[in-house]
Amino acid sequence: MNLAMLLHRSARAFPGQPAVALGARILHDYAGLAARVARLAGGLREGLGLLPGGRVALVMQNCPQYVELLFACWQAGLAAVPINAKLHPRELEFIFRDTAAGACFVTAELAAGVADARAEAPALRQAIDVAGADYEALLGHAPLEPSDTAPLDLAWLFYTSGTTGKPKGVMLTHANLLAAALAYFADVDAIAPGDALLHAAPMSHGSGLYVLPHVIKAACNVVPESGGFDEAEIFDLLRAHRGVTLFAAPTMVKRMVAHAERSRPDSTNLKTIVYGGGPMYVADCKAAMKVFGCKLAQIYGQGESPMTITALDKAAHADSAHPRYEARLASVGRPFAGIEVRVADAEDKLLPMGEIGEVLVRGPTVMAGYLNNPEATAQTLRGGWLHTGDVGFIDEEGFLTLRDRSKDLIISGGSNIYPREVEEVLTRHPAVAEASVVGAPDAEWGEIVLAFVVARPGAQVSADELDALCLGHIARFKRPKRYVFVDALPKNATGKVLKTELRKRL
Secondary structure, three states, X not given: OOOHHHHHHHHHHOOOOEEEEEOOEEEEEHXXXXXXXXXXXXXXXXXXXXXXXXXXXXXXXXXXXXXXXXXXXXXXXXXXXXXXXXXXXXXXXXXXXXHOOOEEEEOHHHHHHHHHHHOOOOOOOEEEEOOOHHHHXXXXXXXXXXXXXXXXOEEEEEEEEOOOOOEEEEEEEHHXXXXXXXXXXXXXXXXXXXXXXXXXXXXXXXXXXXXXXXXXXXXXXXXXXXOOOOHHHHHHHHHHOOOEEEEEOHHHHHHHHXXXXXXXXXXXXXXXXXXXXXXXXXXXXXXXXXXXXXXXXXXXXXXXXEEEEEEEOHHHHHOOOOOOHHHHHHOOOEEOOOOEEEEEOOOOOEOOOOOOEEEEEEOOOOOOEEOOOHHHHHHHOHHHOEEEEEEEEEOOOOOEEEEEEXXXXXXXXXXXXXXXXXXXXXXXXXXXXXXXXXXXXXXXXXXEEEEEEEEOOXXXXXXXXXXXXXXXXXXXXXXXXXXXXXXXXXXXXXXXXXXXXXXXXX
């Protein structure tokens, strides 16, 4: 089973249907996209000498080439490694080495960071600008038929930082991604030929994962000319495309609502906003529905079960007469069809309905494991269940409500930030004795990164110095937005920092 066959299926059934657009301009129909993918796959294998099972890094802003590169990798029997475009060169370097990627595709504005990272990644032979002549040359190769891949062959490597601060490569197979795509149809939304998926969120994450169900139904992948999220541009594109779906973090939804309230643009062609990646407050849900109508659907997932743990569909958002309507809106919905979700205690024993514990997941969307990290794989998948690190409860109707994140994950504007990773950088400063990072509530971003810092006796350190240190080692979006300098951190008897106490100080 090869995911690329799904593209060719749509190309045969709907050859003239728009497949890829840049802004309002259609670039390729499905017949044209399938032909480009076949030639590009030939270029990956023959032109670059990549062998089946190899890895291809994608360090790119959103662009039309993202769609064809994903399918070309799969057609050539390769695994795609879409990487967060905001990462620091040192973080890119780790991923290049961990995956032993043989090639990397870049957009021009990210080329310098990739060049810096390549120095310590000997397997990465070349980086190709998708707007350059080398990329066009790959399209000149003879078409390659889809490789004979197995369902459990690696298709996508998703890098997510762990609580230890080291990134972990989530191994997603062809079977994982197909199951996630089919789950979308079952529990999120219907898609029809001629509909559109607007990529305002990063294609290296959720928006890219939704390419597959939309290609299965011959919908058009629309990349904004800005390459990202701009409220005014989104509403302009709604006039050019119909049946539009977009994946958005809650902060993006709030910005769209604010823009719509100010400018009153026409949103008739907006079909669905799928939101996820962080908490969406009930008041914000209601505000969005007041402006757009009942067009919201929520998903809860993580890289280890991509976009598919639970869903709260449009019908549940619309059912305001239900006696538990407010509780439903505050939840993350019910498990996807075919996905088992349970809540367990510290010994992994099933807890009764309504009791709070860790959320465990089992099903065909759950990852094969972490690349080169058997210890973390064994811990996270112990007993055959994915241990999410999220804490919540399931009610009598099967709705899951999240209460906390046991791994102290911070979600800011839809991006995952792990405190330990930031703390390790802060403690590099010679004047810093200790640092503890927590998420502070923020009206726009959901959470911001806040660092409590203890200076060494007799030493002084400023927020500007710590900012500069962070910018030298981690991505800009991970650095603390606020620093609180304290004499000591609260700790328990064993010396563990009590982050709950720190959060109370906020």
